[in-house]
Amino acid sequence: MAVLNEEQEMLRDMAREWATNESPVTEFRKVRASGEPEAFDRGAFGNMAEMGWTGVIIPEEHGGSDFGWLSAGLVVEELGKTLTASPLIQTTIAAAAIVLGGSDEQKAKYLPKLASGEMIGTLAIDEGARHDPSKIATSVSGGKISGTKAFVHEAHGADLFVVASTDGLYLVEKGDGVSLSTRKLTDQRSHADVTFDGASADKLAGGGDSLLDDVLDRARILTACEMLGMAQQVFDTTLDYLKQRVQFNQVLATFQSLQHRMADLFGDLAMMRSAVEGGLQALDSGFGVARAATIAKAEANRVLHTMSREGVQLHGGIGMTDEYDIGFYLKRARVLEASFGSTSYLKNRFAKLGGY
Amino acid sequence: MATQTELQPADTTDAFREEVRQFLADNFPEELKGKGNALAGVEGPTAETEPQRKWREAMGARGWGTPTWPKEYGGGGLNRKQAAILNEELAKAGAYNPIGGMGVMMFGPTLLEYGSEEQKKEHIPPICRGEVRWCQGYSEPNAGSDLANLQTTAEDKGDHYLVNGQKTWTSGGQWADKCFCLVRTDRSDKHRGISFLLIDMDSPGVEVRPIQMISGMSPFCETFFTDVKVPKENLVGEEGQGWTIGKRLLQHERTNLSGGGSMARLMGQSVSDVAKKYLELDDGGEIADKVMRDRIADFEIRWGSFLMTARRATEESKAAGGVSEISSVLKKLGTKLGQERAEMLIEIMGLQGLGWEGEGFSESELAGVRAWLFGKATTIYGGSTEIQNNIIAKRVLGMLDHQ
Ligand SMILES: Cc1cc2nc3c(=O)[nH]c(=O)nc-3n(C[C@H](O)[C@H](O)[C@H](O)COP(=O)(O)OP(=O)(O)OC[C@H]3O[C@@H](n4cnc5c(N)ncnc54)[C@H](O)[C@@H]3O)c2cc1C
Numbered sequence: 001m002a003v004l005n006e007e008q009e010m011l012r013d014m015a016r017e018w019a020t021n022e023s024p025v026t027e028f029r030k031v032r033a034s035g036e037p038e039a040f041d042r043g044a045f046g047n048m049a050e051m052g053w054t055g056v057i058i059p060e061e062h063g064g065s066d067f068g069w070l071s072a073g074l075v076v077e078e079l080g081k082t083l084t085a086s087p088l089i090q091t092t093i094a095a096a097a098i099v100l101g102g103s104d105e106q107k108a109k110y111l112p113k114l115a116s117g118e119m120i121g122t123l124a125i126d127e128g129a130r131h132d133p134s135k136i137a138t139s140v141s142g143g144k145i146s147g148t149k150a151f152v153h154e155a156h157g158a159d160l161f162v163v164a165s166t167d168g169l170y171l172v173e174k175g176d177g178v179s180l181s182t183r184k185l186t187d188q189r190s191h192a193d194v195t196f197d198g199a200s201a202d203k204l205a206g207g208g209d210s211l212l213d214d215v216l217d218r219a220r221i222l223t224a225c226e227m228l229g230m231a232q233q234v235f236d237t238t239l240d241y242l243k244q245r246v247q248f249n250q251v252l253a254t255f256q257s258l259q260h261r262m263a264d265l266f267g268d269l270a271m272m273r274s275a276v277e278g279g280l281q282a283l284d285s286g287f288g289v290a291r292a293a294t295i296a297k298a299e300a301n302r303v304l305h306t307m308s309r310e311g312v313q314l315h316g317g318i319g320m321t322d323e324y325d326i327g328f329y330l331k332r333a334r335v336l337e338a339s340f341g342s343t344s345y346l347k348n349r350f351a352k353l354g355g356y
Numbered sequence: 357m358a359t360q361t362e363l364q365p366a367d368t369t370d371a372f373r374e375e376v377r378q379f380l381a382d383n384f385p386e387e388l389k390g391k392g393n394a395l396a397g398v399e400g401p402t403a404e405t406e407p408q409r410k411w412r413e414a415m416g417a418r419g420w421g422t423p424t425w426p427k428e429y430g431g432g433g434l435n436r437k438q439a440a441i442l443n444e445e446l447a448k449a450g451a452y453n454p455i456g457g458m459g460v461m462m463f464g465p466t467l468l469e470y471g472s473e474e475q476k477k478e479h480i481p482p483i484c485r486g487e488v489r490w491c492q493g494y495s496e497p498n499a500g501s502d503l504a505n506l507q508t509t510a511e512d513k514g515d516h517y518l519v520n521g522q523k524t525w526t527s528g529g530q531w532a533d534k535c536f537c538l539v540r541t542d543r544s545d546k547h548r549g550i551s552f553l554l555i556d557m558d559s560p561g562v563e564v565r566p567i568q569m570i571s572g573m574s575p576f577c578e579t580f581f582t583d584v585k586v587p588k589e590n591l592v593g594e595e596g597q598g599w600t601i602g603k604r605l606l607q608h609e610r611t612n613l614s615g616g617g618s619m620a621r622l623m624g625q626s627v628s629d630v631a632k633k634y635l636e637l638d639d640g641g642e643i644a645d646k647v648m649r650d651r652i653a654d655f656e657i658r659w660g661s662f663l664m665t666a667r668r669a670t671e672e673s674k675a676a677g678g679v680s681e682i683s684s685v686l687k688k689l690g691t692k693l694g695q696e697r698a699e700m701l702i703e704i705m706g707l708q709g710l711g712w713e714g715e716g717f718s719e720s721e722l723a724g725v726r727a728w729l730f731g732k733a734t735t736i737y738g739g740s741t742e743i744q745n746n747i748i749a750k751r752v753l754g755m756l757d758h759q
Contacts, residue, residue, distance in 0.1 A: 129707045129708035181715065184711065184712045184713050185711060186725055191707070193716070246498070247498075247500060309695075309732070312732050313735055316500050316501065316736055319732075319736070320733050321567055322567075327570030327729070330570065331570070335707065335710055338703070338706050344648040344651065348645065
């Protein structure tokens with residue numbers, strides 16, 4: 001665990017306490033049972049905003065706390081542990097896009113609302129089922145944007161879309177010329193194809209040529225934080241289960257083969273945590289972000305993939321039941337794994353960044 | 357390398373091939389072409405259509421759903437060569453074997469080996485005709501991997517047994533007509549106190565409660581037995597022989613359910629075929645994503661070598677007179693590769709491969725997601741991978757328990 005300052009420790013403890021007490025997995029079950037395409041609890045999201053979590057990376061002058069990325073990551077990790085359904089990550093990334101590329105006017109218009117939770121934001125980048133920001137056809141002409149974005153996270157609740165077009169990123173508000181087609185995925189969260197048909201679009205003109213990549217790196221790292229929380233939770237739950245389940249007159253935890261498996265997973269988890277925290281620290285220091293983001297998401301993909309599979313396996317038959325939570329982690333894991341860079345995408349990107 | 361003449365030793369095989377073709381031409385309904393549902397066994401009976409019924413009855417009457425089983429009990433009585441030809445011709449015609457389930461895969465072969473003449477005459481023919489559904493009453497809440505710890509009791513009441521206890525994870529319990537069950541007839545000996553008993557699911561005192569799975573289906577149940585009367589003639593083998601019989605059945609389960617044959621059938625298209633549909637190709641028609649191409653090749657090489665292993669092992673154990681411990685190796689390898697394959701397919705399809713329901717997903721995409729999730733069970737049931745490792749280490753390699 002990265003060395004935290006006092007503020008960060010308080011923030012993490014608060015997030016942990018809130019997630020454990022106010023937003024355990026039973027809350028996610030309620031969201032799922034509601035069948036609402038929006039797939040999150042507005043009340044819970046309101047709580048998060050009140051606690052300042054929507055403004056962690058937003059400058060104080062625009063209503064945020066400017067606590068930095070490591071702080072934001074700590075909160076997201078805690079929420080990942082209990083599978084809290086919310087648009088917090090997407091809203092944070094949308095805000096980051098404006099912080100990086102927005103004019104003073106755009107910042108003043110949107111950041112305070114995102115910081116207060118009054119507005120929900122999300123990223124609309126990919127146009128196919130596989131993440132590939134080099135393939136964008138959506139275009140803007142005369143301030144009007146047209147094109148369809150695939151599998152936009154948290155699209156149903158979003159008031160503001162950060163949309164990639166052939167000539168950069170644009171802000172598009174929900175409204176005329178924006179329509180949604182729900183895509184129900186195995187994680188039972190909000191996803192939709194979003195079609196922009198001549199909707200008004202406001203360009204993020206700052207941030208330079210790398211703006212899209214920079215925003216995506218932040219999305220990769222923050223997604224990896226959610227995955228880290230999930231991996232940690234699957235590990236802890238599985239360890240607890242093995243310490244309690246008796247077969248052959250012995251608790252499973254006494255079997256050496258299982259001890260070694262858990263030791264291997266523990267090592268993997270340590271690697272994942274370092275990679276994810278390394279990504280957050282790179283963001284806070286502003287140095288080596290692209291490489292760090294690639295490592296963070298690639299390791300998150302690798303370790304959560306294994307962890308979620310092993311979690312089900314080591315629970316035996318009970319792990320296959322809907323009544324038991326572990327399957328939810330498996331399903332959410334694959335969706336996040338495929339978002340903002342699959343393992344093969346990230347490996348190719350890593351090699352490109354390294355010049356080979 | 358075998359020559360052509362070695363592969364087709366006599367005209368009799370040609371004649372048999374002709375017979376099969378004729379049978380297919382006469383009996384296989386065109387509209388069922390390519391329609392076999394790989395998950396039918398776990399999803400329960402969907403109302404049988406008229407053509408499906410006809411096809412099942414035609415195959416059942418010939419005994420060709422269970423091609424190598426003895427004719428006298430309703431099997432096909434074919435030799436291995438003929439059975440292979442039958443399979444080939446079915447595949448060529450896009451036909452599937454409509455007769456399956458636990459009766460075919462596990463219970464039938466075991467009963468043929470251990471059952472009394474009366475039991476075989478009673479139970480095997482309906483299995484061959486696909487008329488009864490069997491379920492497996494092995495696992496209990498505290499007897500999963502440690503199966504011999506089972507506590508469901510069968511008390512000797514003179515002319516019948518009185519069965520009390522709870523089973524769990526009973527696949528298809530809610531649809532089954534009958535259950536082959538491991539029960540405790542003696543408390544004083546963990547292994548030798550177990551007997552193999554056949555129970556009618558509609559006997560008074562049997563209750564099933566379906567459990568929902570992570571894949572959204574509810575194909576398995578908790579099964580409760582309360583003072584269930586079971587006639588004495590439903591005991592297979594001797595009292596106390598249940599562990600031996602039960603383990604043999606598990607070998608059939610492992611070979612069949614999780615080994616080469618059914619796995620290959622379940623899988624259908626190759627990963628690379630699917631990849632070529634979903635991934636970008638370069639000008640030469642190769643997969644443009646270098647990493648993905650490498651991983652697909654890596655998988656298909658190992659999958660190819662697994663299929664050869666499965667074939668070799670099956671041939672060797674048949675030559676040696678039946679299933680063997682090698683079934684543990686097959687199960688361990690085949691189920692792992694099957695899971696890898698499912699994971700790889702959803703990765704290839706990206707988020708399109710993770711649909712749960714509703715618009716924008718094809719039927720096969722949605723089925724793929726469910727199969728991926730259900731497939732997580734293959735390394736758990738029928739003896740988990742960890743238990744197979746223990747069996748291989750101890751029984752095959754002779755490695756000892758730590759003292
Ligand atoms: C989809 C599905 C269908 C099933 N259908 C049937 C059915 O029809 N009939 C039936 O009777 N049963 C059925 N089962 C039950 C299945 O056989 C058991 O789930 C299985 O034997 C494992 O037992 P368990 O679930 O109690 O896990 P546990 O025995 O509690 O095992 C938990 C974990 O510990 C590991 N473990 C246990 N012991 C050891 C050891 N000594 N060394 C190393 N690792 C160990 C296991 O491998 C597993 O990973 C089904 C299960 C599933 C998931």
